[in-house]
Each structure stands twice: as structure tokens, then as C-alpha cells.
Amino acid sequence: MRLRGCIGTNNDAVDLLIERGQIADIVYAAGSPCDFGDANLRLSAGFVDLQVNGYGGMDFNDSATTTEQIAEITRRLWRTGVTKFCPTIITESAEHISKCLSNLVRAADGSPEFQHAFAGIHLEGPFISTEDGPRGAHPRQHACPPNWEQFQRWQEAANGRIVITTLSPEWPEACKFIERAAGAGVVVAIGHTAATPQQIADAVSAGAKMSTHLGNGSHAKIDRHVNYIWEQLANDDLWASFIVDGHHLPPSVVKCFLRSKGINRSILVTDAIAAAGCPPGKYKLGNVEVEVLETGRVCLPGTPYLAGSAVEMHDSIGKAVLYSGVTLDEALQMATANPAEVIGQTGNFGRIEKGAAADLVLFDWDETATKLNVVATIVNGEIVYHSSTGKEH
Numbered sequence: 001m002r003l004r005g006c007i008g009t010n011n012d013a014v015d016l017l018i019e020r021g022q023i024a025d026i027v028y029a030a031g032s033p034c035d036f037g038d039a040n041l042r043l044s045a046g047f048v049d050l051q052v053n054g055y056g057g058m059d060f061n062d063s064a065t066t067t068e069q070i071a072e073i074t075r076r077l078w079r080t081g082v083t084k085f086c087p088t089i090i091t092e093s094a095e096h097i098s099k100c101l102s103n104l105v106r107a108a109d110g111s112p113e114f115q116h117a118f119a120g121i122h123l124e125g126p127f128i129s130t131e132d133g134p135r136g137a138h139p140r141q142h143a144c145p146p147n148w149e150q151f152q153r154w155q156e157a158a159n160g161r162i163v164i165t166t167l168s169p170e171w172p173e174a175c176k177f178i179e180r181a182a183g184a185g186v187v188v189a190i191g192h193t194a195a196t197p198q199q200i201a202d203a204v205s206a207g208a209k210m211s212t213h214l215g216n217g218s219h220a221k222i223d224r225h226v227n228y229i230w231e232q233l234a235n236d237d238l239w240a241s242f243i244v245d246g247h248h249l250p251p252s253v254v255k256c257f258l259r260s261k262g263i264n265r266s267i268l269v270t271d272a273i274a275a276a277g278c279p280p281g282k283y284k285l286g287n288v289e290v291e292v293l294e295t296g297r298v299c300l301p302g303t304p305y306l307a308g309s310a311v312e313m314h315d316s317i318g319k320a321v322l323y324s325g326v327t328l329d330e331a332l333q334m335a336t337a338n339p340a341e342v343i344g345q346t347g348n349f350g351r352i353e354k355g356a357a358a359d360l361v362l363f364d365w366d367e368t369a370t371k372l373n374v375v376a377t378i379v380n381g382e383i384v385y386h387s388s389t390g391k392e393h
């Protein structure tokens with residue numbers, strides 16, 4: 001297939017020659033006919049989302065979720081341009097977490113769509129803070145200190161597919177755990193934490209590599225200078241993920257955070273919950289009830305605490321441009337190459353380059369509205385979603 005679109009800051013029109021599911025060559029589009037696409041549209045590598053709890057009413061954290069539902073989430077995410085993602089399992093009982101992990105392994109065996117999209121599991125918790133605010137919507141009774149033996153049992157249930165784990169370094173057991181997990185190739189992320197600046201620094205020395213949704217999962221009020229947010233922002237050894245949905249962080253904070261962390265260390269995640277892609281109302285996140293308001297804000301009913309988001313990656317990219325003044329290419333980098341790099345997948349996906357998987361998004365960029373409209377999503381060299389039909393193929 002010869003796929004046409006523009007790439008790069010100069011809006012260069014290119015044709016991607018796609019063979020056997022890979023980008024075989026990139027040539028500058030001349031007058032020759034192409035099979036699909038258009039020089040008025042733009043091309044990006046497929047979006048990579050490191051934090052997805054569920055979508056479209058289906059939840060990876062429900063132990064009864066079926067392989068067919070997991071395949072359906074994968075197909076629904078194609079509409080948002082996401083072609084690779086990390087299903088995210090949050091704090092719950094050990095047994096419940098094991099069941100949810102096993103469901104994902106079974107789904108990868110039973111669904112080729114999910115297997116292709118499956119970038120590994122993000123285990124968010126249960127080794128997080130028990131304090132209100134930092135623990136967010138995670139149930140307090142299951143938040144606990146890091147336990148390497150337990151983690152290994154989960155990694156076994158997950159067939160070794162846990163690639164990120166989010167924890168709080170406030171536990172005395174944290175540094176030892178981080179050394180072991182990082183040594184085993186798992187990305188250790190700091191999040192849902194009430195840690196001191198020294199504990200943050202120690203965690204990074206022990207091998208922690210990322211901050212999870214920095215600025216969220218935190219106290220409503222903290223010391224203005226000495227706190228875990230500045231410490232993580234200032235640490236150049238930490239990548240950081242951000243939820244840019246207009247609710248989790250005010251626009252001015254998004255701008256300051258992205259500028260201080262830098263484009264090359266920042267990652268956009270949706271942290272989408274089951275209610276993403278659904279109308280406003282009350283839904284379950286794990287065993288916790290959450291409410292999606294008309295504004296798109298997701299909170300614990302009757303509290304100001306956010307409980308995940310309903311944003312979709314293509315909207316998040318547009319909002320990052322709007323709030324922070326980054327270029328479209330920079331925002332795309334934070335949704336493609338950066339998340340692929342942090343989990344060690346550079347060369348496999350996240351970039352448009354020869355030999356990479358032909359997982360791509362063809363889109364229209366409305367510069368005035370800073371809005372990205374997905375026109376088509378290509379997975380493994382096949383058009384799997386086209387906006388003109390509104391259907392996955």
C-alpha cells in the first residue's frame with residue numbers, strides 16, 4: 001500500500017510504502033497515484049497510551065471482563081488513534097489483581113487485535129500511599145507496602161508482561177523493591193505518593209524512572225517549596241506522564257510542567273476509565289463508584305477528588321498544544337516516540353521510520369481550534385478504522 005500524508009514541521013508530503021505490515025520505505029510524494037490518504041492530511045505513528053483502565057463501559061479492573069470485551073476496547077481505541085497501550089490494573093486485593101492480570105494474558109492469546117496493541121501491563125498500586133488525596137480513588141484497605149514476593153506472583157500471573165509499576169517511595173521497603181524491579185527490567189514509576197523530597201531522590205537513585213500523572217494523586221494543599229511535585233519536576237532522571245484533559249491540571253500548570261520537564265521527558269497518558277467513550281453518569285472503577293459530569297470531569301461522587309479521566313488521546317494532543325504552546329510535532333512526540341522509548345520499544349513502534357510497524361494515524365489538524373480529528377487508523381499495514389464510515393474494519 002502507498003499511503004500519503006504530511007509529516008514533520010515543514011509539512012512535507014510523503015508516501016509511506018507499506019509491505020508486510022511494516023514501513024518499507026518513505027518517499028517524497030510526487031504526482032504518482034497513492035492508494036490511500038491525501039497531501040492535505042497529516043500522518044503520525046499510532047498513539048501509544050501507557051495508562052488505560054478501560055474504555056466504552058468495559059474495565060480491565062473488572063475480574064469478569066472477557067477476551068471479547070478486551071478485543072472490543074482495542075477496536076474502540078483505534079477511533080482515538082491509539083494503536084498500542086498498557087492496560088492498567090489498580091490497587092485491589094492480591095487475588096483480584098491476579099485474576100485481572102490473567103484475563104489480559106488470556107485475551108492476548110485469544111485476540112490478535114489485542115495482542116498487537118498490547119504494550120505490556122501497567123500495575124498502578126497497590127504499593128501506594130494510604131493518605132487521602134495521594135491515594136486518589138484507590139481503595140485504602142488494599143494500599144500496602146512494597147512486597148517483592150507478591151509482585152513476583154503477579155508477574156507470573158501476567159506471564160511476565162508487567163512493564164510498569166507505579167508505587168510510592170514513602171514506604172521504608174520501597175528502595176529495595178525498586179532496585180529489584182528495575183533490575184528485572186520493569187519501569188518503576190512514582191505516583192500516588194506522600195513521599196518527602198529525600199525519599200523521591202532515594203527512589204530515583206534506586207532506579208525509579210518515571211512519575212505517573214505528575215501533579216495528580218496528591219494532597220489538595222502542600223508546602224509551597226518543599227514537596228514531592230517540585231522534586232520530581234526538577235529531577236532530570238525522571239520521565240513524567242501527564243493527564244492533559246482540562247480537569248486534572250489547569251492549563252497554566254500544564255504549560256509550566258511541560259516546560260520544566262521538557263518535551264523529551266514528557267508523556268501524555270489518558271488514564272481513561274471504563275466511562276471514557278460513554279455519556280455522563282455514574283460508573284464503576286474497580287470497586288469504586290465514580291461519576292462523569294457533563295463537563296467531562298470524572299470524580300468520586302460528592303467529593304472534589306478526581307478519579308481518572310474520560311479524555312481520549314487525540315483530544316489530549318490538541319489540548320497540550322492549546323495549553324502549553326508546544327508545536328503539534330512536539331505534542332505528537334509525547335504521545336508516540338516518548339512513551340515507546342520509556343518502555344524500551346524504540347525501533348518497534350512510536351516512530352515513522354523504515355522497518356517500523358505500520359501502525360499509523362492519518363488525521364486532519366484544525367490549527368485554529370487546535371483540534372486533531374482522526375481520519376483513519378492503520379494497524380499492521382491495514383486500515384482498521386475510517387471516520388467516513390465511523391466503523392472499525
Ligand SMILES: [Zn+2]
Pocket residue numbers: 124136191192213217
Ligand atoms: Zn492514578
